[in-house]
Amino acid sequence: MNYYIRRFAQAIVTFVLGMFITFALYRLVPGGPVQALMADRVQQMKEQNQQIDQQELAQMAEQLTGINPDKPIPISFYEWLRDIILYQDFGESIMFQDPVFDILFRGMPWSIFLSVYGLLFGFTATIAVGVFMAWHEGTKIDSGLTVFVLVMRSIPYYVAAIVMLSVLAFQWGIFPTGGRAPPAADPGFNWEFMIGVAQHAALPILSNFIVGFAGGAIGMRALSVRVIGADYLRSARLRGLSTNRILSRYLTRNSILPIYTGFMMGISGMFSSNVITERIFQYHGVGWFMLEAVKNQDYPLVMAAFVFFSGITVVAILIADLTYGLIDPRAGTGATRESY
Incomplete structure (x- = not known):
């Protein structure tokens, strides 16, 4: 029984660790998704002569990606993983304008x-x-x-x-x-x-x-x-x-x-x-x-x-x-x- 428990634990740790590394790269890569979305929104606001609100930009990025760019990576990863496990919420697809979880199951x-x-x-x-x-x-x-x-x-x-x-x-x-x-x-x-x-x-x-x-x-x-x-x-x-x-x-x-x-x-x-x-x-x-x-x-x-x-x-x-x-x-x- 201990053998099976160890194997399950190793599988879970491997899976979570892989997701964390990918998530960290997702956040840290220059010109990554969060920065790209915020940059696009800033450009749209400038073209429309709107006032740029950093808090609004952060909320918009979090709504679309499920990631809060203002929080540290470990905390942001925990919240992202929590939303996936508890609410099956991967964020919203930018292209299809539907919840990502629905698209996956489609x-x-x-x-x-x-x-x-x-x-x-x-x-x-x-x-x-x-x-x-x-x-x-x-x-x-x-x-x-x-x-x-x-x-x-x-x-x-x-x-x-x-x-x-x-x-x-x-x-x-x-x-x-x-x-x-x-x-x-x-x-x-x-x-x-x-x-x-x-x-x-x-x-x-x-x-x-x-x-x-x-x-x-x-x-x-x-x-x-x-x-x-x-x-x-x-x-x-x-x-x-x-x-x-x-x-x-x-x-x-x-x-x-x-x-x-x-x-x-x-x-x-x-x-x-x-x-x-x-x-x-x-x-x-x-x-x-x-x-x-x-x-x-x-x-x-x-x-x-x-x-x-x-x-x-x-x-x-x-x-x-x-x-x-x-x-x-x-x-x-x-x-x-x-x-x-």
Whole structure:
């Protein structure tokens, strides 16, 4: 129990510390968001021949960003974090004129939808192809798949996304050219809307699939080759077990364990890659909103997106750390290791 408590505490400290460092840079960088907003307001007042009120400027900046520029950084950070935890208040988006929390939840389900399916398909293909290559080690099948995977791995996901969009959407018209769902479809559990959502998500998910698939197939092959030489696998062959049973129950199950942590961390990497993918396909998820916020200097929305991506990363690593002992009982937990 103490092990799990320590891990939760470390995750919380890491998350809060990361937010504090970002918040401090948010405040201290010359020409940062607070100063930029106040400078824009001063320029507007000068053009309108209005009297400049510093207190009014500070209140305006605090209302938009959720940050009081007149208070010390630790106190201002505490108030900002308190508003997030108690009131889900990240401030107000400068570009969209809506609460940032509402904008995040507007795009979050769509980003999760893309990332989860892209990662699951990619991870499944990684396991299947890696094990298949190892089982046929040294053959032409192994050589051909190795070349194919290396070529796929060398292609950046955004290049693949642009090519697929150009060919499959614009030239051949197989998939929609952008968006999350058909504009004319009524949102809800109806066939028109659900099929439209699947069609619009197909190319972004395929882009994420390429990232997840090409990244780990070679590693899975190497791990599987090591397992093939184990004594228990030879014993399984001598016992006359079928090839499918050996591949699924012995080879795959034991080869997958070392890449489990990488799979969990891949969740955070997949969300990060969605920033470009969603922009290419005009898919309005968290990544699309974040890039628009960066382009338009919408600092409150940028900070909220950073908190979202940081939280996903910390939670994924924490889940991997807490559940690895369940996936591989031989590993145990920190409570059973001599190093703790």
